[in-house]
Amino acid sequence: MHYIFITRTFRGQIKGFRKVFQEKDLLEDIKDFVQNGLRKGETTLKAQQYYEITLETVKLRFYFRKAAFRYLVGVISDSDSQRYIPIIIDRKAGPYGQNLTLKTDKKTRQAIQKAIVAVMSDYLAYTEDQEKNKESATVYKVV
């Protein structure tokens, strides 16, 4: 089973890009990664075992209406399923452009760190009690 979790925090981030793409457009991109693996310019940043799961973080790239983005996705794998959790998305001006959202290195690191903690907290709340914390995330099943 492959599940994609769009958390409340991540949904807030992509709202900032709603003039360029919609959530469904990014979902299609993640679905493509789920089905076909890493594409050109995409990499695995880290993979580590935590108790029963493997948590891998990948950097993906997304092109839509001539806009280029890179984004991080956490992939949680256990023996039964894989859960894909987008963490942070950043827009690039172009292949050789400067990134627009994250200005300096220190800010980039802090923003990524903050996003990881917020997104994973949403994910934890949702998986802890799906009924009570419905708003923490929306889950999509890749079929």
Place this chain on the structure above:
Amino acid sequence: MKKSASFPSVRATPELKDQVQDACDHLGVKYAMVVNNLLEQWVTGRTHLDLELDPKFVAEAKAALESEETQAIFKQVGKRHKKQAFHDAVDI
């Protein structure tokens, strides 16, 4: 007579520059010959070049992944993980 053209100069670390220069001296070839040859191979598809398109972003992301806060939340995710079904999941 064929016209010649110059490529833009390239930047490298002093260490790499010395290594390349030493290798050229050792074999008695010119640096430009090596570069031209490599570029030809790349253009004709004989050499695969794997470039990281977001080097700064990746470096900062890796540093963020190593941080204490990130490791702490990842540990929590591992510790509180449960196998479960998501009945409300939307098919895509």
